[in-house]
Amino acid sequence: MNKVLLNIIAVVLALLFIFPLVWMLLVSLKPDGVSVYSLADWVNWSDLNVDNYVKVVRDSPILRWTWNSLVIGVLTTVISILVSSLAAFSFSKLPFRTRGIFYLVIVSGLLIPTEAILIPLYETSLHLKLIDNMWAIILPGLTNPIGILLLKQFMDGVPKDYIEAAQIDGSRNFRLWWSICLPLTRSAMVSVGIFFFILSWNNFLWPYLSITSEENMILSAGLPTFLSNNTMSLNLIMTASAIAAIPTIIVFILLQRHIVQGVSMSGVKG
């Protein structure tokens, strides 16, 4: 009896959780001006069509923004992982005296969020002529030290014997990293990479400030411009949201296991 009740609660909660997304999809498929309010609206599927999608894709740079988000996300993730892995290798496998000081400096990066340094970050980017350029989003995205902390833990697990054996064979440090540590920490890199990608894809405040022209925007920062555009009806705004959400949802369904693992790994340690 108790068991059945628990199951019912779980299913009802799950339905409540996906309700906003289902509603968004339904509204986006209704003709312009038609709302989904009463129960009758919910079950009336006769007027569903994709006109709104055609309109949004045609009249706004939303596909361009999706592409920008993708390029920036992939570049940030790949560069972040390589750079973090190199640093993690140095901390984990190279005995040097000043490592403690460097480690402390890098970990201090966890203390102050981007939100607290917006103004000087903007000023610095202005000086470097990065404003309205995708590197204005990518470069500050590389300063997150969490990748180093996580990858270092996994590199600590690479057996000393492997490293010593390779050293006897005359391998240089770079080869130790490239052909031993990198392949052995591959699964950790996937998890950290997914975490970085989600962070970049959903990054809002800094792209919102640092990108000024419509064509260079990324999806998350571009969407709010629909609000200031008065010609956009309820249905079209939901369509734009759906276009932004659908790729994310598909990727989530495909990579679910890795995403949950990556997020929980980064979150538990952070």
Added chain:
Amino acid sequence: METKLREGKGSAALRRSEPLRLRTELKAILYLIPFLVPFAVFYLWPVLRGAWMSLHVWGIQGMEKYVAFANYKKLLTNSDFYTYLWHSFYFVLLCAPTVIILGLALALIINQNIWLRTLIRSAFFLPYVLSVSVISFIWLRLFDAKNGPVNAFLHLFGLPADIHWLTDHRFVWWAITIATDWWTVGFVMVLFLAGLQEIPADHYEAAKIDGANAWERFWHITLPGLSRVMKIQIFYQIIACLKLFGQVQIMTGGGPGDSTNTMIRYIYVTGFKKDMFGLASAQSMVFCVIMLLIAVIQFKITDRSNG
């Protein structure tokens, strides 16, 4: 032969760690450089630069004049500052406990042997991967007073009049809290699930034999077992709530009036709407100090429990 070689290597490694050898140091630091360069330019430098800027009148064109602590004085004597600071902390009080309790409840449900477990877990986690602009758009419309499903749903339960969720100062913070909880609770749940997996099953078996009921088992085994994750989560959520910006910017624009204006939005408006970079930097520095204080408290608390 081989052992001899190894011994030689080993003692060399031992000796290496003693004197400060410039070559070894530089070789190791070389691997840090690709991280350190952007880190220095886009993190360390802005922190210092922000401190410097806060001592000046500074417009969008650049430095105008040195004013020492005048920006701080102006800031700390302005009642707006305290109002927005309070708003940020008020949101912490609303959002952090609700999201943690809800996340724990969901984790406990998922941790049971229920039907469609993976599917239900996915439903709870899914909103977390959406961006803040998408979730804000959705809830902006869900909370619409006249055509929104939230009011439609409440009318089914006999709500007499429409609730103006986003324009009534009594409800607006709850609206933002509900949207934020829905968005991030999956993340909290996943972390608690990981924590639950670390609690050994035989603890529960032993408690059952001793005749402990479900509530006692939760209170004496589950909660203490989750204390590490719980501490991390509490501080994580406090910081995440203090950083609130996207939801208010999109859903309310800081309104009605300025009742949902937060610290970050205050910095944003002062810096980018009013072009007062110096004053905004001073506000940022205050925010930095708050962040550092929280980090110190977190360090003290986690350190004590480890030692």
